[in-house]
Amino acid sequence: MTTRRTIFVCQGTGCVSSGASQVQRELERDIIDHKLDVEVRLTGCRGFCQIGPSAIVEPDDILYCRLKPADVKEIVDSHLINGSPVSRLHYHDPTTGDPIPKWTDIPFYNRQQKMITAYWGFINPEDIEEYIAIGGYRAARQAILAMSPDEIIEEIKSSQLRGRGGAGFLTGVKWDFARRSDSGKSDQKYIICNGDEGDPGAFMDRSLLEANPHSMIEGMIIGAFAIGASKGFIYVRAEYPLAVHRLEVAIAQARMRGFLGSHIFGSSFDFDLQINQGAGAFVCGEETALMASIMGKRGNPRPRPPYPASEGLWGQPTNINNVKTFAYVPLIIKQGAKWFADVGLGPSKGTMVFSLTGKINNSGLVEVPMGIKLRQIIYDIGGGIPHGKRFKAVQTGGPSGGCLPESYLDKKVTYESLQAAGSILGSGGMIVLDEDVCMVDMAKYFISFTEEESCGKCSPCRIGIRRMHNVLERVANGQGEEEDLGLLEELGNTIKDGSLCGLGQTAPNPVLTTIRYFRDEYIAHIVDKRCPAKVCGSLIEYYIDEDKCTGCLLCLRNCPTNAVTEARREGTRDIGIKKPDKAASVEEEKKKRANTICSINTATCVRCGICYANCPHGAILKKDRPFISEEILAVSSQTYV
Amino acid sequence: MVELAEQKNIAVETMRINEKTVSFSSGETILEVARRSGIYIPTLCARADLPSPGSCRLCIVEVEGIKGYVTSCTTPAQPNMVVNTNSPEIERLRRGILELILSEHPSACLVCPIRETCEKFDAPSSKTGRVTGCNMCPNRDICELRQLVEYLGLEQIKYPFLYKGFPLERDDPFMDRDYNLCILCGRCIRVCQENLGLSAISFIRRGHGTKVGTSFEKPHVDSNCVFCMHCVDVCPTGALTVRGSKWYGYPDSETSTTCILCERGCELVIDTKWNKVMGAHPVRDMSVGEREYCVKGRCCLPALFNSPDRLKYPAIRREDSKMIYADWDHAINYVSDLLSHYKPREIAVLCSRHLTDESIYALNEFARVYAESNIFYIVDRDVIFPHVEKSDGICKDVKLLYLTEANSFTNGIQEKFGGLENIVIQDIYASPLSKSPKVSAILPTTVFTEMNGTKTCADNRREPVTKAAEPPGNAVPDWEITVNIGNALNNRGFKMKDSRSIQNHIQMHPWIIAAVPMVPKDSLTYRGFPIADFVPDFRIFVERRLQSKGEVRF
């Protein structure tokens, strides 16, 4: 008996950029050619980005990983026609190497607790009917027809849902402010969805909009009804074209079904949505800057009070929430506040979606209950550190957060615990760092990011962050001075306490936490002029291990500064090409090759790392650069533009 | 405060600032309340009557119940708020922020211990392009950064000095801009937006490279900037300056007067140095909303009034037809004698609209007694006789003209006066008409900065005009010449002795001044002379503006 199968092919941006569209086309073509009764469905991101492009075959629950169009033939022949799954394309446990065919058996999936990511990878984001089929828009109908705005707000309040954009403010309370705000000039109120996900490495919001945009839209509809807004804006960064496209499709379909527009569900409630695209500014993820951008002004934040709930867009009460926050709302309305509040720890209720990236075996998006230990996320779900390297730190909260060391692995993740440690939960970015990462370099990277993205309005952020960056550059180049640590801390505190908006107030966090937990690395850079992780270019040298080098000349051919030269292995004789005969010269070539090694000239080497990353024999190694004062120190440490 | 509120029926609430209970009305910010109560909070970007951005962060205070620090210039006062404006923490933070601001401003002099001796000893201004220290800065005496450094007791800046390296912007008329001194307080942008609604400038670029500029960084003369200099007057540093008046330092005297170049009658303070009008600026604490002065009064007066071509000595025509210089007695007698040969119907008086009320009144009275009220004004090449019923037939009967605005008496108008035999010119500069053989006397007179008086402006305001400098040579105010001529003609109908009697007359005959056509704000002349002829930068501005927009706005 043949079972009718369905193949769900992930078409989130990550997989699309790795060729998922071609894989899907190949599948469809092959299936038609073979006249098989198999349906191929497009879905959004299912979270396990490490192994994309991926496809799930139902009802077998089989997950296929790292697909290429060439693999399709084997899947069709072996699995779809002959019923035998292709083992080499299964997920393999990173430590044992054993294949795990069913996705339900993979710890990455079954250790998660899925609320808002529940249907990712199983519904077509561009078909509203599929969302409705899984119960979509029922919560909105219930809210608008059977509940009052006060009741809705009470429900959200009891769930203790907190904003998932980073600030963690109680959503129900925020909605209440907006609801009770006196509209002043007119009755108009606004609701905004903040989709300007700017943290480097964060892609939860993007994936949600690409996998299940209706869940967010439904949340906005409920929120708008609760606070009394008739107009909503979705501010998405322009760097997410696929998300924008899927939103446009979703909004159009929702309008056609009457979920947006006038008299929604036949009630007196009117509400419609507009998409505004960002223009390349991280600072526009800050709510007041975002509102300025929507109003067509320069994206500068403004001081609060007054808060957006009393004076927002065009002076009217406005409520802003993150993409993920809105996605929780329909679930809470449908399943009740207690269902949500039963999960979590202390005042941090429900689940949290993290983007787990960095030095980790299983990178992707994971949804876990609040209060889970960091160790569980990183090792149980994440599969631990690849290549047998040692864990060093985990960076949470993006450029606003901090790096936590090994001693924090057993901390239970909540808003409060991370804040007490000096970091923040943020919007869910989690970057795992191993022993090969230099913490000074990490801090420098994040500061350079915030320096670039600072809007320039207030002096502490505009000037102070640049100064911090200058100091870190000096330290990383071996020009650090004793006072630099104290200077960084003092600058950091001035910027934190003096800045106008969250960007400035949190920008020093990566630096301050790395100084707090990895002070010895800073001291090594400053006093010993040494980079323990051997990352900072000015403090290391590349050299070639003669025993491992085979003279393949790959490094020489790719060196951008011609710092690699050919040399003869010590103790060997120079074999010149004596015989022009082709066959013989091949022999001689081989002998010559065996006696050839490469050597790196430190003076010309710029430590780009190309040779190090590509040597097939692992023959290129790093060592500490001996400290030579005149060479490294500049004549004057002044900066003149 | 409470009594005032009761009078006005405003809701009064109280709050505590630094252990002191103060009252406030809703809508005020903490900063406004503090200022009113005599509590000092340092600020840089905030300015009364301009919306506050809260960007310099110097005015931060602690508010009970709010985490961290808030800027007092943006936070609305709330009932029962408890505010602390000063503590060691706040002071440390303010000092840290000021240090950061100063590390990107040429500030070595600001924190130098021997600054005072150096400035006393140093030669006067070195008139350089790039400012590298307080000594070369035209803003030195009124710089707000200096005041802050003194208040906070800042003695050193621990960061290496960063010079931003922006090119100097000196190609526009009137204005020099050195954005290397700019601390990005944004006051200039806000005043341009609020006052004139022009928004000629804004913040451009972002992050550390932010600067103030026009759209597409066009020169101001090609944007919609009207060079009113309001931005220059609110700038706390020397980044924005008026080129013509930045180097003379402390003036010898400052005189508050009214600009009478147009009907607005803006209050201006005239700086006098070396006995010359050197510059004009608004009253230092003038509220932003009151600012109305334009480029003409603000920048053009010195060049307009100090030209060496000013008429200095009376000149009369001798029998042999040569013009010779004379003293006032001779000149007055000559003119009065000349006038006595004509019937009142044959005399007409051209009154300039740019005269003070006293001068206008004296001319009107003269015309009433000696010229059958044939006094006229020239408005846009039209001749207006306000006190005569039918003016058509007058001109051809006129044989002698007493002019106070000779440059407006152009060919087109001259043609109307076909029977003209004699002209008496009372003016400040020579004009093409001066060369006419019909001119019998040229009497030098003063401009409004060289005399006392009053001027009736728009909305029926009567503003004072105060003497700020001595007139050149023997020039004498218009009203005085007219009164002397009138008295010399010995007609008892003309009863003016001195300025006080003129005042009485004006009070009793207000319709005289009311009949004077007002000078509109977009006027380009003074007493008939195009300002562009005397002030090269003004000519550039007018030409470019006419080219690009077809009209000149102020």
Add this chain to the structure above:
Amino acid sequence: MYEVLERSEIFNVHKMVIKAPEIANSINAGQFVIIMGSEYSERIPLTVSDWNTDTGTITLYILEAGISTLELARMKVGDSLYAVTGPLGIPSEIKHYGTVVLGGGCYGIGGIYPTARACKEAGNKVIAIIEARYSPMFYHEKELHAVSDQVLYATVDGSRGRKGKVEDVVTEMLEKGIKIDQAFFMGCAEMLERCSEATRPYAIPTKVALNSIMLDGSGMCGACRVSVGGETRFACVDGPEFDGHKVDWKELHKRKRAYAEQEIVVYQSYSHECLSEKKLRGEL
């Protein structure tokens, strides 16, 4: 004629390389030229900091300090100067002194270079001391290093070298007992006075290059008159270098302020249009 070949600026000091072959061929260290930017410009004297007989060019470092130098600062490569007269003045007295100290501030940093070079060629030990308010304001350093045995820096804010001015460095040297056989100073009049006072107690022969107001430059008008040792001298034909210990500084400072009023009043009717345009319109 007198085309500008090279232009650059470091903080108010404008480098200008001008084509002037006759002057380049006949000029010596310590001499100056008088230039006019355009037909109606003022005549101003400027020290020549370098010259090249092969290319026929002279190099001037012009400190912007008023209307005339502002007009020069506006000139770009390709513009031409209206007139360049020189070389004027008596060249520096170059002989084998022993140890020569040359101190320069503002335009003097470039101005002392030819004298330093000539002293070096005459076999002297050359110590150059240059001062500025901040470290980025130094210029012409490479060339100075090439002709000096030692180059000492002094900055007001301490960002480079010794915190202070040239006279502080000189005083320190003299207190340490370093033997100086001859001193040359070039800079603003206040600096020259202070440096001369620093060398006076040790009776070091000191030459200062005065920057008096100057008009004709050939000894006729008397504008550059200066009292040296009680006697009347003219900076254009008897100078520009004089014995620093004999100059009547008070008189010099006063004479330099003679036109302070006019120098400032002129800004009121100044416009950035070039003067020849004004002439075309009949204004001049």
